[in-house]
Structure formats: structure tokens, C-alpha cells
Amino acid sequence: MEPQAGLEAQIAIWRVFLARRQVISSTDLDELEDHLREQITDRKASGLDDEEAFLVAIKRLGNLDAVSREFAQEHSERLWKQLVLLPEGAMGADTGVTLWRELTVVISLAVGAGLALKAGFIWLGDDDALLRNLGLLVFPFLGAYFAWKRRLSASTVVVLLGAFLALAVVLNVYPFVPGGSTWLLAALHAPVLLWVMTGLAYVGGQWRSDSRRMDFVRFTGELLIYFTLLGLGGGVLMGLSFAMLQLVGLDLEPVMEAWILPFAVPGALVIAAWLVEAKQNVIENIAPVLTRVFTPLTIVMLLAMLVVLTTTGSLLNVDRGLLILMDAILILVLCLVLYSLSARDPMTPPGFFDAMQLILIGTALAVNAAMLAAMLARIAEFGFSPNKAAALGLNLILLVHLVRAIWLGAGFQRGSRSFASLEHWQTQYLPVYGLWAVVVVLIFPLAFVFA
Structure with missing residues (x-):
């Protein structure tokens, strides 16, 4: 059987399985199939073959409704073998x-x-x-x-x-x-x-x-x-x-x-x-666990940082090394947020962990605001330098990213916005960091006479 013919046969079996359930209309079934084919196309673009792409797509689609979930559960053992081991007969x-x-x-x-x-x-x-x-x-x-x-x-x-x-x-x-x-x-x-x-x-x-x-x-x-x-x-x-x-x-x-x-x-x-x-997507079984463990721990760490920043007295007394370290921590926090979003099923409704993500972003935003105040105070007192300009630019970029992220995240939590809007903002904003790196590498040496 040709690979594409085999894929079409698998989709046909899936349709028959869902069609047996009277709660799903033909229109809904067509919509589900369109979504399934989109998922398969994305998985194949990642390097999976037809059968692997179908199984991963079914697994993800299983969160759409109980019937699709039942189908995915019945195929879960095969999915695990497909992702972790070579399929039977594949060692030709x-x-x-x-x-x-x-x-x-x-x-x-x-x-x-x-x-x-x-x-x-x-x-x-x-x-x-x-x-x-x-x-x-x-x-x-x-x-x-x-x-x-x-x-x-x-x-x-x-x-x-x-x-x-x-x-x-x-x-x-x-x-x-x-x-x-x-x-x-x-x-x-x-x-x-x-x-x-x-x-x-x-x-x-x-x-x-x-x-x-x-x-x-x-x-x-x-x-x-x-x-x-x-x-x-x-x-x-x-x-x-x-x-x-x-x-x-x-x-x-x-x-x-x-x-x-x-x-x-x-x-x-x-x-x-x-x-x-x-072994694509195998680690996704671990990713949600990792993000759920580290999110509350990171919130506690950010709160401790915020206390340090706000109790040092004058913002000029904040050590430059501490500001650099906090910038690195904020970047790690942003990476944690992005990885959490990438590991989340977009069809799942908002829940407790999404609220924790909002708290994490809000805490990071408060820390970023305190750092910006400290940086601006130091610039006003000591003037601009390449390091201060680079740190200020990065924190302003982080500020925009975090403000928009918490706005969309709150909307998703209230049900007024879709998860897709939050995901779209994150992916569309990522190139800004690359553009800022271009500015620092190409423009800063010229602007500061290579000093």
C-alpha cells in the first residue's frame, strides 16, 4: 500500500469510529477532519512519516471531545511504541x-x-x-x-x-x-x-x-x-x-x-x-510536569528578588551585577513561559495552571518595572554607556512582551479571548529579540566607537 493511501485508510477508519457516535453531526465530523489534516501536515513538516503524523495528530485531537479522546486512548499503546521504538516491520x-x-x-x-x-x-x-x-x-x-x-x-x-x-x-x-x-x-x-x-x-x-x-x-x-x-x-x-x-x-x-x-x-x-x-513529542509527556513544578518555584524566587529590589533604599544602591543577574533570570522566566505554552494543548479550557502562569508573568512584570526604575536612576546619575543602553533596551522589550502577554492571558482566563491569540502574540513577538541582537552586534559598536 502506498504511504498516502495508507494515511487515507487510517483517516477513513477514524471517521467511521466517530460516525458511530450519534452525538457528532456530519458537519462537526468534517470540521474535525479538517483539523486532523492540519495537524498531520504540521507533523509531517517536522519530519514524521504518514503513520507517525497520524498517530500524533490523533493524540492531540483527543482533547477536543470525549469521543476523540476514547479513540486516542484505544490507540495510546501503539502511539507510544511508534514514538519510542521503531515500528514493527520497520527494520527492513x-x-x-x-x-x-x-x-x-x-x-x-x-x-x-x-x-x-x-x-x-x-x-x-x-x-x-x-x-x-x-x-x-x-x-x-x-x-x-x-x-x-x-x-x-x-x-x-x-x-x-x-x-x-x-x-x-x-x-x-x-x-x-x-x-x-x-x-x-x-x-x-x-x-x-x-x-x-x-x-x-x-x-x-x-x-x-x-x-x-x-x-x-x-x-x-x-x-x-x-x-x-x-x-x-x-x-x-x-x-x-x-x-x-x-x-x-x-x-x-x-x-x-x-x-x-x-x-x-x-x-x-x-x-x-x-x-x-x-523521538519527537515523547518529551512532551514530561514537559507539562516540568513546567508545573518550576512555575511556583520561580514565582517564589521572583518575589524574593522583588523584596530585595524594593528594600535596598535608593535605587542607585542596587548593585550592577545584581541587575545583570536579574536580567538573566527574567529571560529564563520568559523561556519557561514560552515552553509552558508550547507544551499546552490549545483546545484545553483555562484552568488553575493558567492562573499560575498569570501570577508568574505578573510577578516578572513587577520585577522588570523595579529594574527599569533602577536602571533609569543609574543612567540619570552616571550617564549612558554601552552596557546600560543594552540592558535598558532589553528590559523595555521584555516590558512590552510581558504587558501584552498578561493582557491576553487574562482575557483567555476570563473566556473573552482564545488561546490562539496568546500563542500568536508570543510567536510574532519572538523576532523582536533577534532584531535587538542585530542592533547590539552591528549598531552599538559604531554608535559607541567600538569602546
């Missing part, structure tokens, strides 16, 4: 060749990233130059994997290569003042641009699609989980090896610093990306 010659071909590409890119990083350590003796180029030595290999996986068109590949090269030229040709602020700001914001470029490769050219952008948000969260797990496992393995070799009089530390770590870290990033792609 063609599937085995495909699997080994992809594994070969992934390992080659992982080794290439390690070689590039090792070459960077050797050729870029200057620590400033190495820090500026660190992301450029690794992220192109991750982008190359998605370009291969998504079979990007030649024009899209050329655009992405041009963007990587343009960033490399700026970071290495600009006459940054040694020890200045603009080179450090450029080095810190360059990974944001590199991640945006990686995202463009991930969405496979569907740059304007809200669902594909949210898929990339979900991928980012899952990648962090997989990368952390690989790092913890690798750390334990290297620690045991280090201890064992020390007992026999061998010192592994020079080899670890010179060879193992430069290959292990970028290699683990590429391998983690492949694992996320290979």
Missing part, C-alpha cells in the same frame, strides 16, 4: 539504510563541530576573539543538520550561509577596543542571532508559520533537557574514568581539557538535536 533494508545514513550524517557533523572548536582554541589564541567566535564554531553544524534534514532549497541555504558569513565578518573585522564593552556585548548577543539562524533552518523555510515557530520553541526546551541529560551522563562517565585512571597513576586532566571537552560539548549539542528529532 530501506529503513536500516536510512537510519544508518542519518546516524552517519549526525556523527560526522558532531565530529566536525568538535574539530572546529579545537581549531578555534589553537588558532584564536586571543581570549576575546575566541569568545566572539565560539558560537560560530558550533552553530553552523547544527544548522547544517536541519538543512539536510528538511531538504532546504538552494536559495534558503544561500541565505543562511550569507547570514553566518556576515556575522563572522562583523565579529572579526570590527576594530573593537580591547577590554571595552561593545565587543563583550557583541559576543553575548551573537548566540541569539545564531539561534535565530538555526531556527530558520529548523522551520524548513516556513518562517511565517506560527505553529512552526512554536515547534521551534518546543524543540529548544526539549534540546535543553536532552543536552542536560547527556551532559550529566557524560560527566559521570568521565568522572569515573578520571578516578579509575588516577588509581593506576595516569593523569587524564590534560587529555580531558585538550581533546575530550572540546569534542564532547559541541558533539553532545548535535546529538541532542538528533535525539529530539528522532
Whole structure:
């Protein structure tokens, strides 16, 4: 049976199953089928085959109504096998060749990233130059994997290569003042641009699609989980090896610093990306649990930060390092909010956890407002600098993001707005952070004379 014919047969079986229930009219059934086909199309664009896409779409559609949920439950065991294991009979010659071909590409890119990083350590003796180029030595290999996986068109590949090269030229040709602020700001914001470029490769050219952008948000969260797990496992393995070799009089530390770590870290990033792609949506069973655990803990942390900011006396007394740390925490909070949205089923009505998300955003907004007041006080007292301007711009962007998010979130909680409007705002606003990174990397050095 042809793949597409098999998909149509599965959809037909699903329709028959739902049609047996008299509570669903033919019009409703047509609407459900349209939604199912949209979900299947999105899943296939992520790299799943017809059967996998159908099963994942059915699982998501199961939250629409009790009948669809019943169908999804009856197929849940098969869904789990489909996502976690290779399907029965899939280990034929063609599937085995495909699997080994992809594994070969992934390992080659992982080794290439390690070689590039090792070459960077050797050729870029200057620590400033190495820090500026660190992301450029690794992220192109991750982008190359998605370009291969998504079979990007030649024009899209050329655009992405041009963007990587343009960033490399700026970071290495600009006459940054040694020890200045603009080179450090450029080095810190360059990974944001590199991640945006990686995202463009991930969405496979569907740059304007809200669902594909949210898929990339979900991928980012899952990648962090997989990368952390690989790092913890690798750390334990290297620690045991280090201890064992020390007992026999061998010192592994020079080899670890010179060879193992430069290959292990970028290699683990590429391998983690492949694992996320290979087992898409499995980690979504864990994602809601993680967000529900960390959301209340983060609220408590933000409240403690707010107390610190409001009890230090004059806002001028707030330590600059504390403001930088709080900016980093606010960004992590925003990532948690976005990951929570990406892991949430859009068809589920608002509930207690959505209210917790509103409290989280509201607390972050209060902390951001206090930080803005402290920054403006410091600027009024000491004047502008590259660091102050970058921090002020970032916090204003966060302010707009959080205000609109809490407005739409409150509307969703009251039932006056759909979840789609909240999701649309989040995905449409994300490019603003990329644009701000462009300003900091390209414009700030010129505006502040590379100081």
C-alpha cells in the first residue's frame, strides 16, 4: 500500500469510529477532519512519516471531545511504541539504510563541530576573539543538520550561509577596543542571532508559520533537557574514568581539557538535536510536569528578588551585577513561559495552571518595572554607556512582551479571548529579540566607537 493511501485508510477508519457516535453531526465530523489534516501536515513538516503524523495528530485531537479522546486512548499503546521504538516491520533494508545514513550524517557533523572548536582554541589564541567566535564554531553544524534534514532549497541555504558569513565578518573585522564593552556585548548577543539562524533552518523555510515557530520553541526546551541529560551522563562517565585512571597513576586532566571537552560539548549539542528529532513529542509527556513544578518555584524566587529590589533604599544602591543577574533570570522566566505554552494543548479550557502562569508573568512584570526604575536612576546619575543602553533596551522589550502577554492571558482566563491569540502574540513577538541582537552586534559598536 502506498504511504498516502495508507494515511487515507487510517483517516477513513477514524471517521467511521466517530460516525458511530450519534452525538457528532456530519458537519462537526468534517470540521474535525479538517483539523486532523492540519495537524498531520504540521507533523509531517517536522519530519514524521504518514503513520507517525497520524498517530500524533490523533493524540492531540483527543482533547477536543470525549469521543476523540476514547479513540486516542484505544490507540495510546501503539502511539507510544511508534514514538519510542521503531515500528514493527520497520527494520527492513530501506529503513536500516536510512537510519544508518542519518546516524552517519549526525556523527560526522558532531565530529566536525568538535574539530572546529579545537581549531578555534589553537588558532584564536586571543581570549576575546575566541569568545566572539565560539558560537560560530558550533552553530553552523547544527544548522547544517536541519538543512539536510528538511531538504532546504538552494536559495534558503544561500541565505543562511550569507547570514553566518556576515556575522563572522562583523565579529572579526570590527576594530573593537580591547577590554571595552561593545565587543563583550557583541559576543553575548551573537548566540541569539545564531539561534535565530538555526531556527530558520529548523522551520524548513516556513518562517511565517506560527505553529512552526512554536515547534521551534518546543524543540529548544526539549534540546535543553536532552543536552542536560547527556551532559550529566557524560560527566559521570568521565568522572569515573578520571578516578579509575588516577588509581593506576595516569593523569587524564590534560587529555580531558585538550581533546575530550572540546569534542564532547559541541558533539553532545548535535546529538541532542538528533535525539529530539528522532523521538519527537515523547518529551512532551514530561514537559507539562516540568513546567508545573518550576512555575511556583520561580514565582517564589521572583518575589524574593522583588523584596530585595524594593528594600535596598535608593535605587542607585542596587548593585550592577545584581541587575545583570536579574536580567538573566527574567529571560529564563520568559523561556519557561514560552515552553509552558508550547507544551499546552490549545483546545484545553483555562484552568488553575493558567492562573499560575498569570501570577508568574505578573510577578516578572513587577520585577522588570523595579529594574527599569533602577536602571533609569543609574543612567540619570552616571550617564549612558554601552552596557546600560543594552540592558535598558532589553528590559523595555521584555516590558512590552510581558504587558501584552498578561493582557491576553487574562482575557483567555476570563473566556473573552482564545488561546490562539496568546500563542500568536508570543510567536510574532519572538523576532523582536533577534532584531535587538542585530542592533547590539552591528549598531552599538559604531554608535559607541567600538569602546
